[in-house]
Amino acid sequence: MENASFWSPEFDIVRRSDGTTFMTHKGTAPRLADTIAARIGYWADRAPDRIALAERDGAGWRRVSYGALWQQMRRIGAGLLARGLGQGRPVLILSENSIDHALLALAGQYAGVPTAAVSTAFSLVSQTHDKLSGVAGLLQPGLIYAGDGARYARALAAIGGDVIVVTSCNPTDGAQPFEALAQEDTSAADTAFAGLRGDMVAKYLFTSGSTGSPKAVINTHDMIARNQDMVADCFRFLARRPPVVVDWAPWSHTASGNKVFHMVLYNGGTFHIDAGKPAPGAIDETLRNLREVAPTWYFNVPAGWEMLLAAFRADRALAERFFGNLDMMMYAGAGMAQHLWDGLTGLAREVTGHEVLLTTALGATETGPFALMCTTPQKSPGNIGVPAKGVTLKLVPNEGKLEARLKSPSITPGYLGAPEASAAMLDDEGFYCLGDALRPADPGDLSKGFFFDGRVAENFKLGTGTWVAVGALRARLVDHFGGLLRDAVIVGEGRDELGALLFPADGADPDAAALSAMLDDFAATATGSSTRIARAVLLRDPPDLDRGEVTDKGSINQRAVIRHRPEAVELLYSGARGLKVEGR
Known part of the structure; x- marks a missing residue:
């Protein structure tokens, strides 16, 4: 069709x-533009009063128009160059999504100064800050931006060194205020912009670092712009109606930091920064925003969609506002269950009277990510x-x-x-x-x-020589337990049969007898040794970021969990089949 x-x-x-x-x-x-910055200039010329960026400011919104964005990019870009920054001296960004974060990143693109936003987990969750220290050691930044000086104080101390620190609030000793970056004379930045080449570095995005120190993926200006040309070619509706987005996903990841963020600005849309998250309590902020802003393009992870669907069913007005202008829904980050798929597509059809595309994709940080x-x-x-x-x-x-x-x-x-x-x-x-x-x-x-x-790297052979497709099997196992599990690790390389290490869902205390019965039911559906899991261990401790058991995106590293938990593996294969609980 x-x-x-x-x-x-x-x-x-x-x-x-x-x-x-x-x-x-x-x-x-x-080809729509040579750089993201040039495309923003295009919209600043044609629609200077249109809102480009918005974030919550108390009961209202702080908004930045395309005309103002263009001027701020030039002024802050000049300030970066005045501080000796450039292709070899990038900016390290420690911050949640915010307008100041966006202004700094885009100013860097305008003036030829690479920026690198790193996962907040490296700063705020990690106890050792090893990954953050590794990132800083690799980048050798000339400037560090910490959105909130107090919030990121421990991270800044872990990095150390003699480097310029800039904050938007709660400054640490010696930190410069964000406002001080902007300069009235933009001539140096304008000259740098005129000299941009497609092969110059626009930004660095870090891989999750699940098997060691994170790698800094080089993102050139041409790589980002050509990727956005592909997005615009695929989503033809963007030319008809500039996108309106309400988005929470972190800009340290390519999905939002490259695809969604740049997609909105490349096509003259409006990006509403959502401080909510798909988590109990935090989802309330997302719902607050969606009651005020009707998106045309919306992304979430399946857990977030599950929460939204429940809210839509309880609040018809919210559902009508959400679906009323929607061109497309997208999910990623995990597999979506059929009941959730049916619920979203059915409700969209009921509310609008037509189909609203619900879909997913495949890409990587190294691919732009759109592929x-x-x-x-x-x-x-x-x-x-x-x-x-x-x-x-x-x-x-x-x-x-x-x-x-x-x-x-x-x-x-x-x-x-x-x-x-x-x-x-x-x-x-x-x-x-x-x-x-x-x-x-x-x-x-x-x-x-x-x-x-x-x-491919996760798959292994049983002792019988039979290959095990780990990803598909793990997804089916987690889905079978209906929200009781956060994730699972499939074990059995070189052994006669498979087992699983189970991480309970955050805050859950599932009944062991009920889990045992569900494990038996799952084993009964097996078609052979490569899909039969008849023994499992429910783990006591959550996956550890510093040990590489979980990435900052929340995905499990199979091999790291197995390597760091030999006692759990031994318990898994000791005695009879069935479910065991670690520590009992």
Whole structure:
């Protein structure tokens, strides 16, 4: 079904005799601008009074128009250059999402000064600050911005060194106020902007660092702009109606910090910064914002969608406001359950009288992130779609799976200070190795899209030589326990049978007898040894960020959990099958 709101892709498909398949989206996305900053200048000229950014300010909103944003970028950019910053002396950002955070990052892009926003977990959750210290040591920043000096005081102390510190509130000793960055004379910044090249660094985004120190992914101006050209080509409705977004996801991650944030500004929309989160209590702020602002494009993780659906069912006026102007819904970060999918699509149809696309995608920090996108309405969740325009997807047979690799105008040139890792990320034909396996929705028609089929590095063999698809099995196991589990780790490499280490949901104290019965039910659904889990251990302690057991995004590192919890693995395989509880 052709829909003028989205692309109508055509593909070239080549199959080699060894089973390798190449799928290329024909054509090139129209080039809208050379840089994000140039595109903001475009909107500042054509719609100077339109609101670009908004955040809560008491009962009201602090708003910045495109005209004001353009001037602030130039003035702050001049202030950065006056302090000796540049391509080799970046800005390290320790802050939640905020207008000041946005102004600083965009000023850096205007003046050719790279910025790097790092996960707040590295500063506020970590007890050791090892990851943050590693980030600072790699970047060697010339300036550190801490949104709240008191809130980030421990993190600043852990970094140490003689570096300029700027804060928006509660300054630490010697810190400069954010307002002091802006200069009236913007000539130096204007000259720097005129000299920007596509291969210059616009920003750094850090990987989660689940297997060691986080890697700094280089984001060039051309990489970001070409990725946004692909987004605009896919979401044709953006040209018809500039996006209105209410978004909480952190800018330290590529999903919001690159795709959503830049998408809004590239297309002349309005980004409402949501201080809420998909968590009990924190979701109330999101609901408050959605009662005032009707989005046209909305993203959340499945847990957040679950909370929103309950609120929509309890408040018809809220549901009508939310769905009334909505062009699209998107989820990512975890698999979505069928009941949630049905609830959202059904309510959207009931409220609006038409279908509202609910979808997901596949990408990585290294890919911009926009790479694969599903725009065809589906009856169930999971289809991650097809390659974006100009992207080639390479599918390589690997132990019975199809390993995905990508070539794209928006692939990173590499990692800062890591030439070996930069070289290793590409195969011998220059394709970026995602590390993910994909399964075609229809092997006879690849244009029908793909399903995520697990991380290649996570999969292992049982002692019998049977391969275990860990990602898909873990997702089914967690879903089977209906919200009682935060996550699970699949164990059994080289053993005769599988087991699982179970992390209970935050704040949950599930009944062991009930969990045991659910484990038996799950085992009864197995089709063989690679899907049968008949023994499990309910863990006492949550996954540890500093030990690399969990990333700052909340995803579990299988191998780190197994490595750091040998006693739990021993308990898992001791005695009879069934459920055991750690510490009892």
